[in-house]
Structures are given as C-alpha cells and as structure tokens.
Amino acid sequence: MTDPALAAALERIRSAPDGPQVGAFFDYDGTVIDGYSAATFYRHRLRRMQVGLREVAQLIMLGLRGLEDEEDFGRLLTLGFAGWAGHSEQELLDLGEHLFAGSIASTVYPEAWQLVNAHRQKGHTVVLASSATRFQVGPAARALGIDDVLCTEVEVNDAGQLTGRTMGNPLWRSGKAAAVKTFAKVHGIDRRSSFAYSNGDEDVPFLLSVARATAVNPQPDLAAEADERGWPVLAFTSRGRPSLVEAVRSAAAIGGTIGGFATGIALGMLNGSRREGVDHGAVLGAEVGLALAGVQVNVQGEANLYERRPAVYLFNHQSQLDMVLLCRLMQRSFTGVAKKELRNDPMFGVFLRYADMAFVDRGDPAQARAALEPAVAKLRDGVSLVVAPEGTRSATPAIGAFKKGAFHVAMQAQVPVVPIVIRNSGQLMAPKSLVISSGVVDVAVLSPVPTTRWTPQNLDRQVARVREMYVKTMRNWPR
Template sequence: MNIGQALERVRTGPQGPRVAAFFDFDGTIVHGFSGVHFFRDRLLAGKVSAAELAGTMINGLRGTDSEADFERFVAVAFKAWRGHTEQELYEIGERLFASTIAGHLYPEAWQLIAAHREAGHTVVIASSASRYQIQAAADALGVEHILFTPLEVVDGVLTGKVDGKSLWRSGKAEATRAFIDSQDILADDSYTYSNGGEDAEFLSETGHPTPTNPDGTLERIARKRNWPILRFRPRGTPGAKEVVRTAAAYAGMIGSVWTGIGLGLVNRSRKVALDSMLGIGSDVSLALAGIDVRVSGEANAWVRRPAVFVFNHQSQLDPVILAKVLRQDFTGVTKQEMANDPLFGPLLRFVGTAFVDRQNTERAVAALGPVVDTLREGMSVVVAPEGTRSLTPQIGRFKKGAFRIAMEAGVPVVPVVIRNAGEMLWKHSTLVRSGIVDVAVLDPIDVGDWTLDDLATHIADVEELFRATLTNWPEE
C-alpha cells in the first residue's frame, strides 16, 4: 500500500466520530525515538548522573524483548524526571519539538492524520512514551486524544515513578480497547498504525491494522496475516550525498546570480538581469539539489498579472520554488532580518524585496506602501501570509497585510500551495534532500468587492482553501 492508496481508503471509507484512527508515535508519526532527544538535551545540560548514564547503557545493551525489560527501562528513564514539575516538562517538550522533533515528522503521517480528521474520525496517538514527549506534536497535528504511559505526580511535581502500567505491548492494546469501549468506537471500521513488532496486539484491535515503516518482526507478522504494509520516505540524518548536493545548489545559485548580472550588463537591462537570475538560478540550483518541481494549475500563474501570490511557508526552498514557477516580473516581501543575510540579503535587495519589521506594526505598514506602487507598475508580489516558516505542513493563521495590499492595488490574490518543501529542507536544517516538491497554483481570487469589514472572513476562506488543497491534492 502506498500513501495515495492509504488516503483514498480513508476518504472512501466510513465517516464520522465513531470511526477512530490510532497512531503509534515513535517510528510511525516521527522518525526514530523521541526519548533520545530528551535524554540528549539533559546530557548536554550536564544533568545526567553517572549512575543514570550507566543504567541507560546497560538497558540499551539488554534490549527490550519482554514487558519486564521495558518496565525496567522506563523505571530508569523516568526516575531521572523526579522533582521536575509538569509545567517544566511540557515546556521542554515544546522546545524540543520546535528545535528538533518537528524535523523528524513524517509528512505522510501528517497527510494521513489530516485525512482522518477531514473524515470526521476520532484521531488518537497511542504511545509508550510520556505525555510530555507527545503533547507538542499532538497540538501541532491537531490531535485531541493521547494514550500514554502515566507518571506519578504529587502536587504538580513528578515522583519519578510510573503510575500504573506502561503502554507497551499488552499495555497499549489494553488502553486502546478501553478507549474503544468508553467512546463507543466502531472497532471494525477503525484504523491502527504502528511500526514495531511489539504492537501486533495493538494493531489487531481494529478492522484496519496497518503496519507502517515496519521493523523485521512486524513485517513478518504482517505478511503472515496478510496486513497491508505502508512505508514512508526515510527521515534519517542526511549523509554525504546531501552535503554535496547542498554545496552544489548554493554554488549554482551564486553562479546564476553572476550570470544574470552579466546578461543584464550586456543588454543594459535591469529586467534582463532580474529575469535571468530568477529563471536560471532556480532551474540550476534545484537541479543540482536533485529536486523536481511538479506543478498543477500552472496556467494560473500567468492568467492574471500583476497579482499578489500568497504561499504557505515551510522552507528556505520556497523562494527558489516560487522563482521556478513564476519565472519573471515579480518581487517579494520578507522579514527585516533577511536584509542582513550574507547570501540572500544582497540578492533580495537587488530584486526590490520589501523588508518588513515584524516587531513594529507602524514600520511594517509603512514598508508595504511602496509595494502597492510596485503592483500598479505591473510587477507582481509574492507574500507568505503566515509571516514565518511553519514547523509542520499545518497551515498557520494568515495575517492581513498581503490581502490589504491586493485590495489597495486592485489586483487579484493567487494562492500558491506548496507541498513537501519542508521535507526537502526543514526550517532548522541546512542540508537539502533530493525529491519531488508539488505546487498547486489555484484560480485567481478577485478582491474587488472586498471591504475591511469582511476582510477577516475572506482571509479565513483562503486559509481553508490551502488546508483543503493539502488534504485533497488536485490531480492534473
């Protein structure tokens, strides 16, 4: 089973809240083991004692073949949290999700969760991890229900003990059964997703067990029981190939800038220089990075110009991708800090980018004034209405600036929905991965009859259009 078939199964199957989708966390929603990031964070902060380090290493060498092994493992792991408040651990979880764990999120898992939510299903994360390791990801993914290993808390402070049974192997299956019973879930119509052989019993709790990125044990069980196997694109640490591709892509971009300048000087045309930089630069750098851009609705990029092109922002690749799609006659709006970027700052200034101080509303509004003049002169503008790159494919709240510019200049808004750019170059990453980025250029939106009074409603509609497109990607 591929991700397209898995999504279609959800869309065409039974709908509503009595159908549930249970997702394991580590290895299924995120690559690897989230506990490693918590341990490394404490280790780097000098908070891991010699006894804890030795106990962790011994448990790692022993492995977790039985439930007794796992209970021994979590006893050592969670004992280290004794004396911490719940609030402290939630804050650590949020910080680690933002800095590291979100970069290990499988985009396909996000797509599946979004599809289940769109179908009205009850979505649940079921994990042997603690709630503090999962909550930030659940919030980002819009998952309300979490089943987790409970830890003992007294007056808001952890004692370092597990409060009951860990949700590993039979513990996870039992917790899932209890949830199904308490929520009146239709088990036969529901779904379970997990990657580990220890979760065979958990997977069997629903009518649609789906081994996802299965280890060897689970793969053997799946083939024996004729369960469909779902695999996601690996999210492991980039290797030497990614280092070489990234260096080549940056070198190609710099070379293309100088080529554009040369062509501009020869033709005595700033426009030729700009168009050459955008066209050649995007083609060369993406090709060297091993990234193919697949565009749906490409005609919409040209049918109404000038326009305000709004896009969902998840990656530093987004401007390069937009340059490949739009090709010429556009500039952008970006944060003030980018003006001082040693690599992109000079180029952004050369192409006429407007730099906005996000911390000062008055200055931001003043900076957008010349953008209206740029549109009236025939040059299009690209804007990320979320204001910053997001950690996940989830669409953030859109700000009003881009839409007010379009209204004042009397030009349409054209939504450009980008999928998978964050997978190629995540927000906090410096290395580019090869692959395919999908872009959907949607129909231009006429803002001629918009008013300030109904602006918030129109913006909410555009936000929803982005979400709907990412959930149900258009087919050419």
C-alpha cells in the same frame, strides 16, 4: 512518484467505510516521526548538565540488559521521569512545544502525514497511541490535526509540579493494546473496521487490537510477525543522513541556482535594466537549480499566476526550496518579503538585496509594518509582491495562523491576492537542511481574490476566508 506500498495503503483507507466509527491508531516514535522524542528531551537535560552519573549508569545497565517486559519498561520510565520531579507541568508543556518546533517536527515522516490526512478525509477517528508522555505527543497531535491522544500519563501534585511518577499503567505492549480497546468501547469505534500502524516489536498486541494492522519500518520481530500474518509493510523514507549522491546533487543545484541568478543579473546590467536583470536571474536560477536537483514542478491553475497582475501572491512556506520554486512560478516583475537574517545570507543575500526584497524583523511588528509600506508603491508601479502569510517556515505541512501584513498591503493597493498552495516541498528539502531530494513538487494556484470590498473592519474575516482556502485545498487536493 508515490511508493506502490504507500499508494496501496492510501487506497485501503479510501475503500474503508466513512465515519468516526472507524478508528486509525498511530504509534508515535519510529512510526510518525523518524527517531524517538524521548532522546530529544534527554539531550535537553544533558546540555543543561541536569543528568547525574548514577542516572547515566542505571540507563546503561537497562540498555545492556534490554526491555523484556512491562516491568522493565516501567523502571525505565520511572528513571526518566525522576529527572523532571519538581518541575511544573506548564514548564514541560512549554518545553514540549519548543522541542517539537525546533527539532522533532522536521523528523515527521511525510508518508505518515499522508496517511493521517487520508483518514481525516474519511472522517475516521484518528488517535496517536504512544508510551510517551503528553508533553512529547501533544504538540505532534496538534500539528497533525489529531484530536485524540492515548499516552502514558504522569502524576502532578496539587502545586502543579511533576512528582516523577506515572499515573496508571504505561502504554507499552499489553498496556497500549488495553488502552485502544477501552477507547474503542467508550467512543463506539468498530475495531473490526479500524486501522493501526506501528514499527516496534513490542506493539504486536497493539496491532492485533484492530483488524487492519500495518507494520511501518518494522523491527525484526514485528517484520516476522507481519510476514506470518500477512500484514502490509510500509518503508518510510529516513530523515537522517543524506546519501553521497543526494549531497553532491544538492551542492550542484545550489551552485547552479547562484550561477543562474548571477548570469541573469549580469545580462540585465548589460542592457541597463535592473528589473530585467532580476527577472532573468530568477528564471535562470530557478530552472538551472531545479533541473540539477532533479525536482519537477506540477502546477495546477498556472493561468492564475498571470491573470491579474500586479497582485499579492501568498504561499504556505515549507522549506528553503520555496524561494527557488517561487522564482520558477513568478518569472517576472515581482519582489518579496524575507526575514531580516537573510539580508546578509552568504549564498542568496546579495541577490535578495538586488531584487529590492523587504526585510522584516519578525520580533518587531512595528518594523515589519514599516518594511512593507514601500510594497504598496511597487504594486502601483506594476511589481507584484510574494509573501508567506504564516510569517515563517511551517514546521509541518499544516497551515499555520496567517498574519495580516500582506492583506493590509493588498487592500491599500487595491490589488487581488492570489493563493499559491504548495503541497510537498518540505518533503524534498527538510527544515534546516541544505540537501534536496529529487521528486515532484505539487502546486495549486487558486483564482485571484478581489480586495475591492475589503475594509479594516472586515479584514479579519477576509484573512480567515483566504486561509480556509489553503486548508480545504490541502485536505482535498485538486485532481
């Protein structure tokens, strides 16, 4: 169920004028992500013993005293940037992408994603405005589909190395507000119709730079300011430690899923049918697991799951919950593709092997193609194939690039592909987490796409066409 305050925020966006003259300015740390990206970068340096005792002592002193003005914040930035002096700009760009994909992406608030997407649907100019650097903010902007970034720029010398100094004023407090006003003037944005979102006490001037301010998980001073000015307040769900209830329920759900799989397989073995055992196990495991987790599945276009079998079913992969979800959707006569590491997974490996899953080495394209070859024979025998064309779980709800393996298989077997678009399973089970939150997963099953006219020459175009179906569905979810 959507939080009423979030529903009201989305309605304010839908009621706003269309077009790029309306700006939507988002703070980053604590607003778009749960936590602070600088801490992730700092932990990276600590793990590599790149932080000296003097730097630690200076940070402690600043922390004890607190940041009172832009000068204090400037000293903090100088201290942090000094540790990167001499490193190449490209090294930091690569590190930013690595840390975002590996750690930070899983902390993106799903609610922030919804707000950004709602503004994009209205054609608004969406901007990430942060005191952080481009190395921290850039990967998130790309993942969220945001073209414009306002951030604290760092100095790079002629050799492409960081000097350890900033360029211009940091985007903190009045500096961020000034940057928004300048950006709006240059890009023809009407600040009287524009939006801004932030969590920090220091961002009151930033929020005052537009007419439609919203406090997100506000710190105490900002909460008081929001109350006085009548600003809407949003409370995003923490991506931190789960509650005891969530942990217990998740353990029960995982146990129930495994028990359901095992029971179904045992029933199939009694009847002398491996295929029947796999089908019973999939249904029982999914139904029991989802029920114990408190997860409901809202499916649109469910008839498309059964209209043209066998087929290659494609899904956008967001979390470990997807495997159970797909068992609930498919129910019978299907197998799938999984990364080779899952072959020996202590919880599900035995069931995946029993179901004749194709295990692929994502780092070895030749092996991956070879592993998919038997799938053509299975399709011709009436067994459908379920594949994540992105090749791996997406770090965010954004649709990633599609690999062509599943499309080659469908073309060779002359069976249709059926796009399964999953909107929010990652919201209920975050990447690298075993905790399942209760809620509703939305699924849209699109019409089967024939492959009879596909050829090796036009395959790239067909892959792009199918991917665009996912992008459009996510952007304009069917009602």
